[in-house]
Amino acid sequence: MAYQNFTDVIASEIEARLPEISALNKHIHANPELAYEEHKAHDAFVSTLTALGFKVTPHAYGIPTSFVAEFGSGGRLITFNAEYDALPEIGHACGHNLIASSSLAAFLGVAAALKVSGLPGRVRLLGTPAEEGGGGKLKLIAAGAYKGCAASLMVHPGPGHKIPEPIRGVACVRMLANVKNKVHFRGREAHAAIAPWEGVNALDAVCLSYNAIAMLRQQIRPDERIHGVFRSAGDRPNVTPADCTVEYYVRSGTRARANALWERVRKCFEGAAIATGCQMEVEPLNSYADLRPSRALCEEYVKAMPKGTVIMDEPGDFLAGSTDMGNVCYECPGFHAAFALRTKPGEANHTKGFTAAAGTEESFQAAMECAKGMAVVGLKVLTDDVFAEKVQKEWNEDMKLAAESK
Template sequence: MAQNWTSVIEGEIEARHAEISSINQQIHANPELAYEEHKAHQAFVSVLISLGFDVTPHAYGVETSFSAEFGAGGRLVIFNAEYDALPGIGHACGHNLIASSSFAAFLGVAAALKASGLPGRVRLLGTPAEEGGGGKLKLIDAGAYKGASASLMVHPGPGHHLPDGIRGVSYVKMLANVKFRIHFTGRESHAAIAPWEGVNALDAVCLSYNAISMLRQQIRPYERIHGVFRSAGDRPNVTPANCCVEYYVRSQTRVQAERLWQRVFKCFEGAALATGCEFSIEPLNSYADVRPSSVLCKTYLEVMEQGTVAYSEPADILAGSTDMGDVCYQCPGFHGVFGIGTKDGEENHTKGFTAAAGTEQAFTRAVECGRGMALLGFKVLADDEYAEHLKADWESDMKLAAEGR
């Protein structure tokens, strides 16, 4: 990449520091839950319009999504801006920082496209409801990622997991997550006068719980099964007739998670059979595994400050699952992680992480990553040979994914 376009990207991000910082502060100070991110949506739409971009509010049929685009022809690169928070603890996953880094990257690539006159399009996509709401799944279904050559974002994690001098990790895989709600239906009875008349749905819940606990002994080290009781009866003297549990089943790939779910399903099926209950399954928003493009991840290392980003270590910088995994099945994806400092070493989804996500240091790290993503995204648009290599590598990986590898 020619040095002058790098200077343009860096200069634009620096020039728009006030706008990026304002978005970051507004989102962090006004935490909103999944599909309720009206203030974040409006803040983005307003500032993007003021900067002269073509903006679509309420994009792709999702009330709190937006889409801003610049350029024409050529390839399309999408930056994802997340901004939903968690109940009770605000931005404990640092989505304000994700939004800020993607905003910075979008501005940088747009400036480079304008200055270079090259064909290509860059899109900043507002992606609400990552925290369990599956916002990107709705956007995928509506065609938001159709024709994209790459989709990029970065995510904050606990910096104390990183070695000295390392501020981020480029290649981070995350688990597929199959989610279900299970309803057991029995028959009510008076638990003292005529217990024999009842069919106890809570017994089915407990049997399935114990069966799953035993199953955990026979699963792979990276696999996870965890659940909660949503309803387990109302009064001790009434045989519970309607009980509900919710379970997440995670594994290394989407195919493997589905296979594990079939084993978990038998635990519910057996519990219903043993207790005489009926049962039904309600699918929830399941997330595919994050399969980052190794091509994008290696290039990100090259464009970031030398020695500050590791390729794939440590493995525990960010775990869990995200709907960005499903995006990786639509086009080559990048989901790098950067570390932020927490006062007492707290992890994501804690109040301590919320406080850390609001610091100036964390914002500086986010913008630093935005610069790297901008350089990476512009390379996808400007370098034909690189883009072809990226596409071929992704297509090969999708064949592996279909085999559950």
């Protein structure tokens, strides 16, 4: 079957399934759920896919709110990632309802093309909960969800006011690695008025480390970030704080650099502990690797989208931050393009304005346009041996570069 016919099959299938996809999109947006609590989204996916005739595994890979559906046999395997967790208080302010919808649509499009053609290849729709700080994909990686995967694909919405018309998307988005830790300081309680000399003040350790890190920021790379909050800092002014906790994120351009920067930050905490006489304990949290998209996949996506609407590389800070999709890119070739929603200044991701934008029909249609392009790219990985080999070779070389980065 001709390549153009594949494209037509994908587009026709997605158009035919718009009622089901739209209903799921609206349901998820109207029922925001936090990390690992996405039971309504999980159940909606399972029921929708089952009704469409797919075999679905609920609660997949030992994660209650993950699921997996697969179609095809033999050949190579690709995955589409469906994110659907929201943020506290502001709901789907990162547009994960649109990510879920676009991945579902792309999955349906590729499945239809495989069914019509009879060609070997497998397409998997993977429910990936808890991207917003919960590290859902890290658990999926550990459980083997991406083992043997030739490519893993998804698209992510971003603020349209940050890119000029007629551009509506960016194919090759880079995001920072993010090393996360809690640090616990243990001191000794005392009455702050009667016998302050008997106390060991954990809050002093917190404050010393905070100021040391503030000074360290002068000596870090322009793309690096250090930010944290006080999780506990004492209960009463007249009791010397004995147990205090902070949580810090350390970001850099690569996973290796982020780990190196964390070691510098750790010394700030260690010095504060020594100076105040406190004990210190580090509790590692889920850390995200840098996002390393496959340029071969990105180039094909630009070709598959309407001419002039998608550019290759990110202009400025269109979609900054970190994602656990970065960890997936260290497991197999990855694709994480961004598309623009109609927003105003001050309505970037993680704002109430973005939540509203993520719920519009215009945004849903933009996600469907991206799904068609993403499906074309995914199908090319399955059906074009030369292209698949190019993607794999490029990824192998990039992993060597990542390991050597300083």
